[in-house]
Amino acid sequence: MENSVLSVRHLTKAYGHRQVLHNVNFDCQRGHVVGLVGANGAGKTTIMKAVLNLVKFQGVVTINGQRVGFNHHRELTHVGSLVEAPGLYPYLTGRANLELFADATATQAQRIQEVSRALEIETVLDCDVKTYSVGLKQKLGIALALVNQPSLVILDEPMKGLDPQATKALRELIVKRQAAGTTFLISSHILDELQRIAEDLVVINQGRVICNTSMREVLAQNQHFLVIKTLQEDQAVSILRIAGYRVVARHPLRVKLRGKDVVAQILRTLTDHNIMIDDVRHEDGDLEQFFLHMLDQQEAQHA
Amino acid sequence: MLRLYRQEMFKLLRHRGTYFCLVLVILQNIGCAWLSDLYRQTTRTSDLWVANFASPWLITVIMIAATATTIASEVEFNTLKDLVTQAYSREQVLISKWLTMLTYSVVLYAVMLGTTFINKFMWPSNQFAVTASFPGTPSLIWQVWLASTAANFMTMWLLLSVVFLLAVKFKRGVTAASVGVVGYVILLGLSRMTTQAVDKWEFLKWNPLNLLNYPVQLITIWLPKVTHLTNNQMFIGNLGYILVFLGLGLYFFGKREV
Numbered sequence: 001m002e003n004s005v006l007s008v009r010h011l012t013k014a015y016g017h018r019q020v021l022h023n024v025n026f027d028c029q030r031g032h033v034v035g036l037v038g039a040n041g042a043g044k045t046t047i048m049k050a051v052l053n054l055v056k057f058q059g060v061v062t063i064n065g066q067r068v069g070f071n072h073h074r075e076l077t078h079v080g081s082l083v084e085a086p087g088l089y090p091y092l093t094g095r096a097n098l099e100l101f102a103d104a105t106a107t108q109a110q111r112i113q114e115v116s117r118a119l120e121i122e123t124v125l126d127c128d129v130k131t132y133s134v135g136l137k138q139k140l141g142i143a144l145a146l147v148n149q150p151s152l153v154i155l156d157e158p159m160k161g162l163d164p165q166a167t168k169a170l171r172e173l174i175v176k177r178q179a180a181g182t183t184f185l186i187s188s189h190i191l192d193e194l195q196r197i198a199e200d201l202v203v204i205n206q207g208r209v210i211c212n213t214s215m216r217e218v219l220a221q222n223q224h225f226l227v228i229k230t231l232q233e234d235q236a237v238s239i240l241r242i243a244g245y246r247v248v249a250r251h252p253l254r255v256k257l258r259g260k261d262v263v264a265q266i267l268r269t270l271t272d273h274n275i276m277i278d279d280v281r282h283e284d285g286d287l288e289q290f291f292l293h294m295l296d297q298q299e300a301q302h303a
Numbered sequence: 304m305l306r307l308y309r310q311e312m313f314k315l316l317r318h319r320g321t322y323f324c325l326v327l328v329i330l331q332n333i334g335c336a337w338l339s340d341l342y343r344q345t346t347r348t349s350d351l352w353v354a355n356f357a358s359p360w361l362i363t364v365i366m367i368a369a370t371a372t373t374i375a376s377e378v379e380f381n382t383l384k385d386l387v388t389q390a391y392s393r394e395q396v397l398i399s400k401w402l403t404m405l406t407y408s409v410v411l412y413a414v415m416l417g418t419t420f421i422n423k424f425m426w427p428s429n430q431f432a433v434t435a436s437f438p439g440t441p442s443l444i445w446q447v448w449l450a451s452t453a454a455n456f457m458t459m460w461l462l463l464s465v466v467f468l469l470a471v472k473f474k475r476g477v478t479a480a481s482v483g484v485v486g487y488v489i490l491l492g493l494s495r496m497t498t499q500a501v502d503k504w505e506f507l508k509w510n511p512l513n514l515l516n517y518p519v520q521l522i523t524i525w526l527p528k529v530t531h532l533t534n535n536q537m538f539i540g541n542l543g544y545i546l547v548f549l550g551l552g553l554y555f556f557g558k559r560e561v
Contacts, residue, residue: 052388054561071392071557079388087382092317100310101385144385 004062005030005152005183006051011059013046013207020046021057021207028152028183028200033174035198035215036187037291043207044187048083048154051185052076063152080150082158086141090130094121094140097129102147115143118173120166134161142170146177153177155186159193171197195219195287203291205298215287222285224257226266229279239273240266254283307391307399311373315403324365328411329418332358336422336429343428352429353437353448353522356422358415359455363462366408367487370463371479373400374470374556383561397467397556401549404463412456419448439524447522454518457541461511462487464548471555490515498529508532514540 004027011024021043028034038044050057053073061068063075088097098112116122119139129137138161145153159167167190174184174197188194201218203211229252230236237247245266246256255266263280270277315321335356339348351357374397377383386396423429433445440447466483473479494515501508508531517537520526527533532540 049561052384054384054387056560071394073388074390076388077390081384081388083384085381087380087385089314089380089382091319092314096313096317100313101389104306104309 003030004028005064006185007060007062008047008051009060009062011047011050011057011061013043013050013055013057019207021050024059024204024207024209026202026209026212028185030151030183031178031181032200033178033184033186033198034200034202035194035287036185036202036204037191037194037287038187038204039295042204044204045083045156046207047204048081048156048185048187051154052079052081052083054083078151079154080145080148080152081154081156082141082145083154083156086137086144088129088132088137088140088144091128093128094125094132094136094143097140098125098143098147101144111147111149112143115146115173118169118176119143120169135163135166138162139166139170146173149177150182152183152185155184157188158186159188159190167193191287191291201287203294205295210298211294218287218290219284222290224285225283226255226257226263227281227283228253228255228266228270228277230270230275230277232275235273236270236275239270239275243269245269304391304395304399307386307389307395308402310386311399311403312406315407320369321407324369325411325414328358328361328365328415331361332356332415332418333422333425336419336426340426340428347438348426348428349431349435349437349444350522352419352423352431353444353451355415355419355448355452355455358419359452359459359518362408362411362415363455363459363487364484365411366404366459366463367466367483368480369407370404370466371470371473371483372477373404374467375473375475375479378473379475387561393557393559394553397553401467408456408459408463412452416452437522440522451518451521454521454537457538457545458515458517460545461514461541461548462490464545464552465511468548468552468555471552471559501529501531505531509540511544514544517541 006028008024008026011021013021024043024047036044036047046055049055051061053068053070053076056070064078066075068075089100092100095112098116099108102108102112116125119142121136121139121143124132124136129140132140142155142158145155158170162170171193178184186194186198195215198215200214201211202209225248228236233250233253236253237250240247240255245261246258248254248256257263267277267280332355335351339346339351339356377386387393423433431444433448434443436442437444437447442450469483470479473482490512494512497507497510497512501513507513513530513532514537516526516530520530520534520537530537
């Protein structure tokens with residue numbers, strides 16, 4: 001694709017006799033955040049390692065239109081990454097670690113300052129990395145991936161070990177960089193975080209892409225519910241069922257909203273029968289629900 | 304490539320151990336010179352001076368540890384990924400490490416030579432003329448000093464080329480350094496023992512252990528009869544093995560998955 005920063009075609013990888021990736025194909029469009037989702041051992045990290053040429057593979061990986069190979073990957077100049085645990089020199093300070101890999105241009109100090117401020121590690125930047133907590137190391141690893149302002153950033157479980165404040169800071173930084181045109185490929189098990197930032201989604205199961213779609217489509221496909229709080233739950237369930245609505249849970253009372261269902265009519269049906277309603281809220285299916293549904297479907301197919 | 308070399312030098316210069324080893328070499332050299340002066344009645348000080356007061360042995364141990372660590376610690380710290388995901392090939396990454404270790408070894412040897420030279424003027428027992436003949440050889444003392452230093456440097460690199468080859472397999476810096484240093488001590492013992500085998504089987508004269516005798520041969524005029532190699536053959540043999548071992552290390556490192 002013309003606007004594709006990363007293109008993966010027929011990616012296959014085996015460790016010895018164990019096939020871990022089977023004909024994986026997907027693209028990352030410029031300025032998009034792509035979520036790579038899969039269960040443990042599905043092959044997410046191996047895909048990232050193949051793209052970064054850390055492992056040998058069969059297939060074609062193209063970055064900014066240039067094909068990259070195991071020992072020929074000049075295009076990786078434009079890629080920042082954090083795969084598995086952050087790689088840091090413990091005897092160096094955080095700043096020295098950043099200086100080591102930051103391009104030695106006139107803006108080096110400014111870039112280091114900017115990324116460390118965004119990730120809130122400025123105050124510890126001059127301490128030796130061996131004194132850092134797990135979360136701080138993770139933040140510094142992310143800072144290393146971003147410090148050269150690459151056009152493609154690959155992050156494997158970036159929220160791992162981060163507190164809610166740091167997670168929020170990272171989310172804001174990703175959104176800011178994305179707005180500036182940076183493409184992100186992010187794997188994460190924290191699906192609600194991924195749902196907030198990813199525009200495209202690649203679902204992997206047992207080394208195969210089982211779904212390649214946009215987040216908007218995922219959420220549109222999901223089910224919507226009306227959750228009603230009342231002290232007369234049993235009565236309300238009977239009334240709604242007689243009226244033809246689909247009640248899927250009793251405690252709390254949850255009604256599945258189908259295309260023809262109108263919320264006002266559901267509520268009127270209840271109030272007409274003197275049901276006292278304490279609270280009403282909408283509940284939408286999320287990425288987690290979609291992901292689990294996809295896996296269930298796969299299992300059912302293989303059963 | 305220059306960037307990789309700069310990165311390696313940056314790491315080396317930021318490591319406290321780098322400076323500690325430099326100071327250690329100076330102290331060991333001066334300490335041995337002081338001892339030789341103390342026991343001047345029983346030692347020939349010009350021999351010790353020519354041998355740089357045994358500092359090449361210490362430097363070899365330091366360099367084996369540094370070389371083993373420079374690769375193994377990248378695996379230990381998970382930083383090998385950072386290096387190979389830059390725009391350079393694995394071969395270039397390894398060559399930058401060779402060049403860094405070469406720089407460090409040259410600096411250590413320069414410091415050693417400088418300290419040995421200063422010792423010449425510090426101790427009363429070292430007041431011999433460097434332009435005098437070195438006992439048992441046709442060469443002058445200063446010539447033997449520089450030639451044996453160069454030979455020591457070369458045999459050290461023969462060992463380092465093996466360490467570079469083996470270090471690819473280690474995952475912890477401390478383990479790699481320990482195995483390297485212990486292996487060096489064992490090899491030194493074996494190199495003396497192989498001379499008997501060389502007497503029996505001529506082709507064994509080209510084994511790398513026999514080539515470790517090169518520095519001793521330069522100051523021991525009868526040693527070629529034992530090693531069955533001339534000084535020139537020793538030089539060529541050392542150089543050849545260094546290139547072969549470095550080449551093999553390059554080949555295996557170039558195929559390494561991270």
